[in-house]
Amino acid sequence: MSLRHALLGLLVDTEQNGYDLTRRFEQTLSGHAWSAGHSQIYPELKRMTADGLIEVVDEGSRGSKVYGVTPAGRDELRRWMFSPPGEAPARNEFVLRLFLLSSLDLPDLRVLAERMARTSDEQATELAGTIKEIEAATPAGQPHGYARFAAEFGRRWFELQRDWARWVLGELDDRPEAD
Amino acid sequence: MSLRHALLGLLVDTEQNGYDLTRRFEQTLSGHAWSAGHSQIYPELKRMTADGLIEVVDEGSRGSKVYGVTPAGRDELRRWMFSPPGEAPARNEFVLRLFLLSSLDLPDLRVLAERMARTSDEQATELAGTIKEIEAATPAGQPHGYARFAAEFGRRWFELQRDWARWVLGELDDRPEAD
DNA sequence: CCCTGACATGTCAGATCTGACATGTCAATG
DNA sequence: CATTGACATGTCAGATCTGACATGTCAGGG
Numbered sequence: 467m468s469l470r471h472a473l474l475g476l477l478v479d480t481e482q483n484g485y486d487l488t489r490r491f492e493q494t495l496s497g498h499a500w501s502a503g504h505s506q507i508y509p510e511l512k513r514m515t516a517d518g519l520i521e522v523v524d525e526g527s528r529g530s531k532v533y534g535v536t537p538a539g540r541d542e543l544r545r546w547m548f549s550p551p552g553e554a555p556a557r558n559e560f561v562l563r564l565f566l567l568s569s570l571d572l573p574d575l576r577v578l579a580e581r582m583a584r585t586s587d588e589q590a591t592e593l594a595g596t597i598k599e600i601e602a603a604t605p606a607g608q609p610h611g612y613a614r615f616a617a618e619f620g621r622r623w624f625e626l627q628r629d630w631a632r633w634v635l636g637e638l639d640d641r642p643e644a645d
Numbered sequence: 646m647s648l649r650h651a652l653l654g655l656l657v658d659t660e661q662n663g664y665d666l667t668r669r670f671e672q673t674l675s676g677h678a679w680s681a682g683h684s685q686i687y688p689e690l691k692r693m694t695a696d697g698l699i700e701v702v703d704e705g706s707r708g709s710k711v712y713g714v715t716p717a718g719r720d721e722l723r724r725w726m727f728s729p730p731g732e733a734p735a736r737n738e739f740v741l742r743l744f745l746l747s748s749l750d751l752p753d754l755r756v757l758a759e760r761m762a763r764t765s766d767e768q769a770t771e772l773a774g775t776i777k778e779i780e781a782a783t784p785a786g787q788p789h790g791y792a793r794f795a796a797e798f799g800r801r802w803f804e805l806q807r808d809w810a811r812w813v814l815g816e817l818d819d820r821p822e823a824d
Numbered sequence: 825c826c827c828t829g830a831c832a833t834g835t836c837a838g839a840t841c842t843g844a845c846a847t848g849t850c851a852a853t854g
Numbered sequence: 855c856a857t858t859g860a861c862a863t864g865t866c867a868g869a870t871c872t873g874a875c876a877t878g879t880c881a882g883g884g
Binding site for chain 2: 472476547565578626637
């Protein structure tokens, strides 16, 4: 039931409607943390309203419903944040590919590891740019939340991928060409 | 359908039965890459056999069936490894919590970030130990595959968590106590 | 004023996944 | 020789998730 807590977290940060939540999910969480489409989000918002965790605080045009977190919702989010790391299943296709690299033969392995290192490096560079933008847009001395923390995590994550791939390549160089 | 490819990858490395695959999944993939229980694995093995990707190469005692990858299976695995990174959904509860940290108030945030840093540091240290064991068990000059690569990735991953949590704490220190 | 595209919410069939239940084999220990 | 625990495979109901379908609003450009 992590979807529920993800939504709570996003709504605590900013009151918003399902459409915004869907985009926010796509933009910030989808990459490393959790993904969900609107077809999952809307029904869950209804259930959470029924359970008293959130409530409709405003109704905009085009039938939009702006949700806010209730005190009960805040409690639930905090409880979950402090609860022992659950066993929610991990799912990351990229890492899976990394782990299965050694199922390839040496030439293929080299090609793929190089490609991964290059891609990750590009993504890290791109995120570094995003971070600069965030910093520039934030008034000096102002606390940054969310976006900045998440972006920093992403940057480090891509660097990890890149460095790991390079390390693998180094290991392969020490390896005799023979099968 | 990443489960299928995960199984192919494990089977290319070593021919084994469903029980072994389940444990292998639990041990090496479950943390960062992909998780699946035996109730998912056994039916999938059947389907893959029907699709000609794997085959029963041996039948052990206790009704165990040892599976091996067919040429078609090898092709499929290679095709997938080289295919553009799919959109398989990310799912990582730990990272989700990281991203939602800023939904907490400052004191809570500090407590949690500190706890995360400590836990991650312990896990990194533990994995470093595991890596030493693997190295010790591997004859010098021997190529290491899988286990070594995965462990190295895990170590770096835990270090990333630790360092990121510490960085967050540093950011918080620069922040005025005021709400 | 018409058209396009972003905004906004919803449903649903089918696929996937989880956790519990079910069954039986074999080796080691007492 | 009885018991325990690891080995080994399987099914299934219910929960979750995906991708497609469906519907309508509103702002801006032509």
